[in-house]
Amino acid sequence: MNTDAAYAKEQDAKDPLASFKDRFVITDPDLIYLDGNSLGRLPKDTRALLNGLIDDWGDRLIRFWSQDHFNIATDLGDKIAKLIGASPGEVIIGESTSVNMYKLFMAALQHQTGRTRIVTDNLNFPSDVYILSEINRWLGNTHSVEVVASPDGMTGPVDAIKTLLDEDTALLTLSGTVFKSAYTYDMADINAAAAAAGALVVWDLSHSVGSVPIDLNGSGADMAIGCTYKYVNSGPGAPAFLYVRKDLQEKLFNPIAGWFSRENPFDFGLNYVPKTGIGRFLTGTPDALSMAPIGVGVDILLEAGMDRIREKSVAQTDYVIALVDEYLAPYGFTINSPRDAKYRGSHVAVGHPEAWRINQSMINDMNIIPDFRAPDNIRLGITPLYTTYTDIHAAIMRMKKIMDEKLYEKYTMEASATGVT
Numbered sequence: 543m544n545t546d547a548a549y550a551k552e553q554d555a556k557d558p559l560a561s562f563k564d565r566f567v568i569t570d571p572d573l574i575y576l577d578g579n580s581l582g583r584l585p586k587d588t589r590a591l592l593n594g595l596i597d598d599w600g601d602r603l604i605r606f607w608s609q610d611h612f613n614i615a616t617d618l619g620d621k622i623a624k625l626i627g628a629s630p631g632e633v634i635i636g637e638s639t640s641v642n643m644y645k646l647f648m649a650a651l652q653h654q655t656g657r658t659r660i661v662t663d664n665l666n667f668p669s670d671v672y673i674l675s676e677i678n679r680w681l682g683n684t685h686s687v688e689v690v691a692s693p694d695g696m697t698g699p700v701d702a703i704k705t706l707l708d709e710d711t712a713l714l715t716l717s718g719t720v721f722k723s724a725y726t727y728d729m730a731d732i733n734a735a736a737a738a739a740g741a742l743v744v745w746d747l748s749h750s751v752g753s754v755p756i757d758l759n760g761s762g763a764d765m766a767i768g769c770t771y772k773y774v775n776s777g778p779g780a781p782a783f784l785y786v787r788k789d790l791q792e793k794l795f796n797p798i799a800g801w802f803s804r805e806n807p808f809d810f811g812l813n814y815v816p817k818t819g820i821g822r823f824l825t826g827t828p829d830a831l832s833m834a835p836i837g838v839g840v841d842i843l844l845e846a847g848m849d850r851i852r853e854k855s856v857a858q859t860d861y862v863i864a865l866v867d868e869y870l871a872p873y874g875f876t877i878n879s880p881r882d883a884k885y886r887g888s889h890v891a892v893g894h895p896e897a898w899r900i901n902q903s904m905i906n907d908m909n910i911i912p913d914f915r916a917p918d919n920i921r922l923g924i925t926p927l928y929t930t931y932t933d934i935h936a937a938i939m940r941m942k943k944i945m946d947e948k949l950y951e952k953y954t955m956e957a958s959a960t961g962v963t
């Protein structure tokens with residue numbers, strides 16, 4: 543692959559998604575933002591929408607809720623369903639990703655009475671594993687939680703997972719795209735193996751939604767959750783989504799039942815009758831102001847088209863890898879993400895023994911924002927809606943300068959005080 547700056551310019555000039563960058567607030571044009579995989583940029587339309595909603599609250603008071611907002615959790619669920627290959631009535635928005643995981647893990651385990659094995663892998667996000675192990679503790683350690691090790695710390699242990707799927711397996715949960723290496727599972731393959739064993743699968747799609755095409759119905763997925771603040775650009779801590787396959791919904795119960803998961807909540811009856819449909823996984827009043835930006839984020843992604851986004855993401859992550867191989871490998875950098883794009887999401891983890899200090903120098907000396915994941919990964923997040931080839935080329939050149947001039951040496955090895963990296 544051609545790795546010179548002119549090539550980057552040429553690619554940008556013919557990029558069919560180039561105009562989408564202008565849909566986002568960019569206050570520092572020199573900043574190379576490679577962390578859309580942690581927190582997406584602010585869409586310009588979101589600012590206008592939120593200002594309008596705040597005025598609406600001030601003006602209309604309790605009437606704010608009316609039809610427009612009262613069903614926001616299911617209305618936006620139906621919208622995000624289009625992005626992830628689900629049907630209307632299969633997705634809701636609300637809570638954090640972690641809370642939704644708790645709801646679905648509990649619901650699945652209650653349904654799978656008699657089965658005592660829970661399976662995940664050690665590439666999964668820590669929150670997912672904590673929730674599994676704490677649920678098991680609350681249940682009185684009735685289950686075994688098998689955390690299957692990746693063979694290389696990068697690749698999903700597919701075969702080892704499959705050997706644990708049998709008549710004793712209640713639940714398998716994996717990240718569709720894993721947070722460190724961006725390894726991406728073949729969901730249809732895993733779903734088929736789990737279904738054959740009667741195990742239920744909960745997918746964590748936080749790093750997949752908006753970055754790789756997802757076909758929940760087509761791949762035979764049972765359940766999924768995911769966040770909206772990364773590639774869906776819905777803002778810090780924006781509520782998550784929760785998906786349950788239609789024919790499973792009536793068989794499962796919400797462990798955090800509340801008035802919003804009850805039929806006719808405004809009856810105020812004290813008997814609990816779960817809603818039919820996906821609404822039974824709601825709990826309380828929707829956080830309407832935090833949810834609203836999800837509509838904007840999803841609309842932009844649908845307009846750009848997941849196929850075009852994926853095509854650009856593959857081309858750009860391939861480009862990152864080619865540039866790292868050529869310019870940074872001589873300084874000891876390694877590629878800690880799959881080289882085969884089929885198994886890669888939209889970020890590239892590059893490894894270096896000095897990754898923590900280099901990451902500091904990228905932020906403080908070079909005006910690049912990537913992020914660091916222990917022990918030695920710098921994640922370079924590609925967001926095709928606003929990452930340009932020129933950004934990528936410039937970022938690698940700035941990293942080369944850090945190495946040539948040993949700029950990272952002025953930083954200490956101590957982790958940042960805030961802990962947010």
Ligand SMILES: Cc1ncc(COP(=O)(O)O)c(C=O)c1O
Pocket residue numbers: 638639640641667669670717721746748749769782
């Ligand atoms: C893959 C993955 N799962 C779960 C979480 C936790 O999400 P939340 O903090 O919204 O509960 C994150 C957070 O970044 C994540 O990246």
